[in-house]
Amino acid sequence: MNVSRRTFNKLIAGAGLAAPFHIIRPASAQEPKKGDELVVGIWGGAQEKIVREHVEKPLVEKYGCKISYVLGGTGDRRARAYAERGRPSFDVLYLNIFESRQAVKDGVTQAPTPAVKNFEALYPSARKGGYGVAFNPCTIVYDKTKASKPITSWKDMWNPEWKGRIAWPDGLGAEGISALMMAARVWGGDEKNADIAFEKVKELKPFAAIQGSQAQLFEMFDQKLADLSVEFGSFTQSYVETRNPNIAIAKPVEGQALSMNVACITEGTKNQKLAEEWINLHLSEPCMLAYARQIYYSPTVSNITVPDDIKSKLVLGDADVAKLVDFDWDVINASRAKWQAKYDREIAG
Amino acid sequence: MNRWIGPALAAPVTLWLLLSFAAPMFVVLVLSLHEYPDPFGPLFITPSIAQFRDIVSDGFYFGVVSETILLGLGVTVITALLGYPLAHWLARMPVKYRAAAFAVILIPLLTNVVVRSLGIILLLAPEGLINSVTGLIGIPPARYMLFTHGAVAVALAQVFLPFMVLALYDNLQNTSPRVHEAAQSLGASPAVRFLTVDLPLSLPGLRSGAVIVFLMATTAYVSASLLGGKKVWTTGMLVLQEAIKNLNAPLAAALAIIMTVTGLAFAALCAYLLNRLMPWLKGKPSNPWSIPRWIVPVINILGPIVSKLLLAASLLLLLLPLVLVCIQSFNDVPQATASGFRGFTLKWYEAVFFAGTYADAFWVSVRLAVTSMLVALALSLPAAFALARYPFKGRSALLTFWLLPMSLPHVAIGVGMLRLLQIYLIIPPFLGLVAIHVIVILPFAITLLTTSVMGLDRAQEEAAASLGASPVRRFFLIIMPGLAPGLFAAGIVGFLLSFGEVTVTSFLTTARLTTLPVRIYSESTFSLEPTAHAISAVLIVFTVIALVLVGRVVRLDRLYAR
Numbered sequence: 001m002n003v004s005r006r007t008f009n010k011l012i013a014g015a016g017l018a019a020p021f022h023i024i025r026p027a028s029a030q031e032p033k034k035g036d037e038l039v040v041g042i043w044g045g046a047q048e049k050i051v052r053e054h055v056e057k058p059l060v061e062k063y064g065c066k067i068s069y070v071l072g073g074t075g076d077r078r079a080r081a082y083a084e085r086g087r088p089s090f091d092v093l094y095l096n097i098f099e100s101r102q103a104v105k106d107g108v109t110q111a112p113t114p115a116v117k118n119f120e121a122l123y124p125s126a127r128k129g130g131y132g133v134a135f136n137p138c139t140i141v142y143d144k145t146k147a148s149k150p151i152t153s154w155k156d157m158w159n160p161e162w163k164g165r166i167a168w169p170d171g172l173g174a175e176g177i178s179a180l181m182m183a184a185r186v187w188g189g190d191e192k193n194a195d196i197a198f199e200k201v202k203e204l205k206p207f208a209a210i211q212g213s214q215a216q217l218f219e220m221f222d223q224k225l226a227d228l229s230v231e232f233g234s235f236t237q238s239y240v241e242t243r244n245p246n247i248a249i250a251k252p253v254e255g256q257a258l259s260m261n262v263a264c265i266t267e268g269t270k271n272q273k274l275a276e277e278w279i280n281l282h283l284s285e286p287c288m289l290a291y292a293r294q295i296y297y298s299p300t301v302s303n304i305t306v307p308d309d310i311k312s313k314l315v316l317g318d319a320d321v322a323k324l325v326d327f328d329w330d331v332i333n334a335s336r337a338k339w340q341a342k343y344d345r346e347i348a349g
Numbered sequence: 350m351n352r353w354i355g356p357a358l359a360a361p362v363t364l365w366l367l368l369s370f371a372a373p374m375f376v377v378l379v380l381s382l383h384e385y386p387d388p389f390g391p392l393f394i395t396p397s398i399a400q401f402r403d404i405v406s407d408g409f410y411f412g413v414v415s416e417t418i419l420l421g422l423g424v425t426v427i428t429a430l431l432g433y434p435l436a437h438w439l440a441r442m443p444v445k446y447r448a449a450a451f452a453v454i455l456i457p458l459l460t461n462v463v464v465r466s467l468g469i470i471l472l473l474a475p476e477g478l479i480n481s482v483t484g485l486i487g488i489p490p491a492r493y494m495l496f497t498h499g500a501v502a503v504a505l506a507q508v509f510l511p512f513m514v515l516a517l518y519d520n521l522q523n524t525s526p527r528v529h530e531a532a533q534s535l536g537a538s539p540a541v542r543f544l545t546v547d548l549p550l551s552l553p554g555l556r557s558g559a560v561i562v563f564l565m566a567t568t569a570y571v572s573a574s575l576l577g578g579k580k581v582w583t584t585g586m587l588v589l590q591e592a593i594k595n596l597n598a599p600l601a602a603a604l605a606i607i608m609t610v611t612g613l614a615f616a617a618l619c620a621y622l623l624n625r626l627m628p629w630l631k632g633k634p635s636n637p638w639s640i641p642r643w644i645v646p647v648i649n650i651l652g653p654i655v656s657k658l659l660l661a662a663s664l665l666l667l668l669l670p671l672v673l674v675c676i677q678s679f680n681d682v683p684q685a686t687a688s689g690f691r692g693f694t695l696k697w698y699e700a701v702f703f704a705g706t707y708a709d710a711f712w713v714s715v716r717l718a719v720t721s722m723l724v725a726l727a728l729s730l731p732a733a734f735a736l737a738r739y740p741f742k743g744r745s746a747l748l749t750f751w752l753l754p755m756s757l758p759h760v761a762i763g764v765g766m767l768r769l770l771q772i773y774l775i776i777p778p779f780l781g782l783v784a785i786h787v788i789v790i791l792p793f794a795i796t797l798l799t800t801s802v803m804g805l806d807r808a809q810e811e812a813a814a815s816l817g818a819s820p821v822r823r824f825f826l827i828i829m830p831g832l833a834p835g836l837f838a839a840g841i842v843g844f845l846l847s848f849g850e851v852t853v854t855s856f857l858t859t860a861r862l863t864t865l866p867v868r869i870y871s872e873s874t875f876s877l878e879p880t881a882h883a884i885s886a887v888l889i890v891f892t893v894i895a896l897v898l899v900g901r902v903v904r905l906d907r908l909y910a911r
Binding site (some may be wrong): 037039041044045068070071072073075076079080082083084085088089090106170171207208209210211212215216218219222223224225243336337340341344345348 | 388389409474475476492493495496578579580582590592593594595596597683684686687688709767778855858859860861862863868871872877878
């Protein structure tokens with residue numbers, strides 16, 4: 001076959017353009033080998049410690065692999081994973097409920113499959129956008145010594161006694177979205193009519209602070225910088241028991257907001273099987289119970305036995321899970337950019 | 350033949366900057382002309398001014414840009430106020446103590462910005478040092494010093510004060526003693542002499558210090574994020590939020606362009622106004638600065654007191670945060686930002702040295718810093734010879750280009766580089782990081798090595814040549830030994846600058862390639878244990894040792910001589 005110089009040049013040019021994409025390979029389920037490295041992007045603190053003990057250790061014992069962690073908030077992780085779509089440096093990425101669903105749509109992470117054995121035991125709401133590993137509902141947390149009466153409704157935040165003492169959540173992360181959506185719900189709006197929430201939240205200004213993380217919020221409580229916020233009840237329970245018994249975790253009549261940590265496997269990972277094993281171990285009883293006991297994260301699988309002494313502090317079973325206030329995440333994801341801009345202008349600062 | 354030597358020597362550094370600095374800035378410009386964000390779309394599309402139109406028509410952006418400029422001006426004024434007494438103190442320091450005194454400036458300068466910001470948090474927190482001290486004399490605690498514009502201004506002043514001091518010192522130490530004697534013989538007291546002689550003569554230093562501090566302060570985001578607690582917005586934070594959190598690269602790029610243009614415009618204005626106060630630089634006569642007679646006694650009484658207070662404040666501002674970080678590394682508290690000493694512990698050091706949680710990131714930083722430093726030296730050395738020995742047409746313009754990375758927002762370079770790496774998937778992330786770190790080091794390495802080359806004794810080379818030594822032998826046996834102190838100093842400074850860099854690096858790190866400062870910054874925004882302080886304390890000690898080593902071969906006060 002004769003190939004003209006022009007055709008040859010086109011082929012070379014085509015090959016050159018396509019060259020970078022040779023590394024984008026479909027996920028393969030090859031058996032893990034000794035020395036393989038699994039990169040896990042996860043929150044720091046207690047969560048890192050628990051997975052080191054209950055997931056990393058058995059996985060390393062079984063395969064002789066190496067685990068590397070990237071710690072921090074989900075924003076950085078998500079941005080990196082998006083920048084690396086098709087050539088991920090992460091294998092397993094922990095995201096929150098709405099980020100995980102969007103990442104699957106954007107081709108950054110994989111949808112969950114029964115390849116992870118414990119998939120079958122997941123509650124239905126934990127099978128979307130990845131593998132839900134913990135229910136950790138968001139609610140109002142506050143210093144009860146500063147409250148004239150216990151908080152029983154989301155509307156209680158608008159009680160004038162909290163004016164200037166609220167640390168509102170930063171941006172539209174899990175806590176920020178929960179606070180905003182619950183404000184919408186209790187004041188007559190919803191995901192499709194969020195303006196009412198913005199108007200009501202603006203009424204709460206001035207805020208004592210904008211809290212960027214739960215660790216920062218607990219420090220604010222310790223130092224009396226703020227007395228109320230919206231935060232994960234799970235971690236706050238641990239904080240109450242170890243550091244500050246004055247803090248109360250509200251159980252509003254309107255319900256607590258559904259929030260969930262989700263483990264996601266990146267599209268294009270070279271460690272598919274290892275990543276699936278990792279998540280399976282995370283969903284196993286020892287890890288789920290360690291999460292529940294140490295930081296009151298509620299299990300997302302129904303095939304484990306929870307000790308009686310912590311049952312009352314967790315969300316357990318279909319009925320409990322059904323009580324959590326879920327949102328239309330597709331609408332939220334579609335509105336995020338607009339809401340973030342509105343948040344920056346009207347709530348923060 | 351000879352006329353090509355200069356351009357040839359200047360070519361490598363120019364080429365490097367074109368690829369790793371001009372290219373990302375060009376990408377930023379192209380991105381800013383995208384109509385809407387598409388993280389996975391092509392780079393070159395039909396240009397649109399939609400982003401700029403949105404920014405200009407939105408009062409929020411105008412407000413943030415204005416606040417950032419005001420913040421930058423405030424920080425510039427604070428650093429000038431605190432910088433003068435410190436620079437004056439350094440310039441009057443006996444030579445044998447001057448190197449040690451310089452360490453006061455250099456240690457904070459070379460300690461990474463995250464650590465210094467954490468130190469400021471420990472200073473301003475409700476149970477922090479300031480409230481603890483004022484509490485001892487019965488003053489009620491000021492609970493809301495953190496998360497304010499003031500807190501951000503203090504943190505930025507701490508970070509950029511060394512640059513102002515170094516710029517002022519250059520001028521103040523070059524003032525001839527005869528000028529001082531003349532002023533004294535005419536009856537000027539030290540305070541009056543400072544106001545009428547030293548101050549006017551130091552205005553060129555103030556001009557360069559003010560420009561660099563203003564540009565750096567208006568583009569910073571790390572300190573603003575940590576100390577502003579998201580209540581204080583700066584343009585750098587907006588760029589970061591749009592680029593990283595909202596994945597809106599076009600808006601981030603457009604904001605970066607506006608930030609660059611406004612920053613440079615204000616810097617030019619600042620330089621223009623100060624130039625008007627220095628007509629003598631253009632050979633024009635100037636009106637002598639005179640002080641009303643009635644105010645002289647006031648100046649004589651208050652001057653020494655105020656200058657001593659400002660000197661103490663500047664020394665405290667520079668060093669206290671570092672001391673607090675070291676103390677916190679032994680503090681048994683649940684998290685890094687918890688102030689108040691609650692008990693002595695070594696567990697954070699145990700975690701650093703034995704648990705190895707920071708080991709990987711530490712070694713990435715070391716490999717990156719060593720590689721970047723070596724590349725920067727290899728590029729700077731020929732450039733220094735081109736500047737010092739082989740003048741050619743356009744040299745000044747080229748030098749301006751070489752020094753530009755120092756004054757343009759690193760956050761903008763980061764946005765561009767991130768996209769470049771996305772496009773050229775094949776470029777290893779490590780190489781991308783080296784490319785950026787080299788441009789951070791280059792301005793310092795070039796100025797330092799140019800000074801060293803200018804200081805070489807040409808007579809030795811001529812003597813060697815007359816004895817028959819070839820150019821290669823002369824280079825290795827005469828020139829290199831003569832340059833060794835300068836190379837060593839540039840190497841150490843380059844290493845430390847790269848090791849502590851976080852602004853651009855945070856855009857480019859990957860899961861397998863995270864540097865130590867980025868990891869600390871990343872954790873500090875979520876949940877950071879005092880382990881970070883332990884490793885920072887170790888790094889501070891490491892910096893001190895490095896400076897002692899540098900000090901043995903070159904006087905520290907010459908490190909930034911221009």
